[in-house]
Amino acid sequence: MKRFVLLAVLAAMVSAGIFHGVPAFAKAPGDHKMVLILPGPINDQSWNATNYAGLQAVNKTLGTKMEYVENVQASDYESTFRNYAERGYDLIMAAGTQFDEPASRVAPKYPKTVFCVVNGMAAAEPNVMPILPKEYEASFLAGIIAGHVTKSGKIGIAGGFPNKLMIRLLNTYEWAARIGRSDLKVARAYANSWSDVALGKQMASSMIDGGADVLFFYANQVGLGAIQAAKEKGVKYIGFASDQNNAAPGTVVASVYFDFASMYTWAVKKYLDGTLKPVVNEAGIAEGIVKVSYGGDIAPAVREVVTAAEEAVKKGHVLFFLSGYPEKP
Known part of the structure; x- marks a missing residue:
């Protein structure tokens, strides 16, 4: 009897997300609303194209349906963040250090949304979780x-x-x-x-x-x-x-x-399994x-x-x- 009671308690703790790394109310990757905000065009053969390639890899590898918006101007960073957060997006990624401050200002108002700045240096609990290529x-x-x-x-x-x-x-x-x-x-x-x-x-x-x-x-x-x-x-x-x-x-x-295909896949996978942290998450040569x-x-x-x-x-x-x-x- 004690064994059955213990198992029942453990099951309840797992379902509540009490164990670290087990997300509460888990859902399929494609059911998460995700978007990538880009400051330039996806065909710039540089930073924006690299990040867009990461998005494509994530959708192909993990079965997500991440969207993107390109050519977002600096004056529109905050409003773009708010727009997607108001619409209930679970994960908002943004490509570039310049998004750090806007994300930090908007994030506290939307605790259910994870804000992930690529090349970001500003992390904050509970929901600002940047990733930083070295x-x-x-x-x-x-x-x-x-x-x-x-x-x-x-x-x-x-x-x-x-x-x-x-x-x-x-x-x-x-x-x-x-x-x-x-x-x-x-x-x-x-x-x-x-x-x-x-x-x-x-x-x-x-x-x-x-x-x-x-x-x-x-x-x-x-x-x-x-x-x-x-x-x-x-x-x-x-x-x-x-x-x-x-x-x-x-x-x-x-x-x-x-290789942002690998980095995006790594980061979004961590988000999906609940192990992406509100710290600066770094990756470089050693991580491939x-x-x-x-x-x-x-x-x-x-x-x-x-x-x-x-x-x-x-x-x-x-x-x-x-x-x-x-x-x-």
């Missing part, structure tokens, strides 16, 4: 490639906005590039835009005219303008965030990108999120250095790696 790990690999590719010893780098994550990313890139070229000179700028293609081309042209022969832009559509300038002026470009090699073959000599795609111009010796760097990051031996690769192979 972009600085990816820029570490991209910088290594740039330092080995440059012939002039000068490279140009640019970010969308000088926020904390972007500064760390570009600092890491510059630091890593010196592995291949210790006397490296770097021209750095910020576009203060994610969408101005013409500005990207202008900024890139200025860097090239100043002697840069390798470019790296992490600024969404702004980077497309930089690729155009690189192609026209015959210099190399390192792609980032998504595989941009096909955007300009021969110009984009390598891309370091994020960061990938490298090479064009034909990257020498095998350089690829070996990048592979060694990946292994060093996985094992936490980056400083040991640096001591072993002080110069260009």
Whole structure:
């Protein structure tokens, strides 16, 4: 009799969601109302396209029916969050650090909705649960490639906005590039835009005219303008965030990108099983999120250095790696 009473109590606790990781009132993946908010177009061949690919993977792999809305302007972030929360959406994802503050302001009013900012840095109980790809790990690999590719010893780098994550990313890139070229000179700028293609081309042209022969832009559509300038002026470009090699073959000599198909699947699965936390949930090289795609111009010796760097990051031996690769192979 005691055994039956215990089982009954345990069943009641499970149904109430008292055991961590067992969601109360569980429902099928396709029954959860989900949406992804994108600040730009899904065909930008960079950040927005990468996130959209993650959405597609989630729907295919997990059987969800996540929707998306693209080209949402900064002035509409909060109203877009409120719109979907008012309509009873269970999970609202938003692609970009710029959504942190709007999500934090709106979330307390809608405790039944989970707000998940991709690249987010602001978590809050009970329902603000960002996921953060370790972009600085990816820029570490991209910088290594740039330092080995440059012939002039000068490279140009640019970010969308000088926020904390972007500064760390570009600092890491510059630091890593010196592995291949210790006397490296770097021209750095910020576009203060994610969408101005013409500005990207202008900024890139200025860097090239100043002697840069390798470019790296992490600024969404702004980077497309930089690729155009690189192609026209015959210099190399390192792609980032998504595989941009096909955007300009021969110009984009390598891309370091994020496997957001895996990251989105990982994050949404955790949401579905009730284990996504109101903390900054991070993933990078060790978690299989960061990938490298090479064009034909990257020498095998350089690829070996990048592979060694990946292994060093996985094992936490980056400083040991640096001591072993002080110069260009």
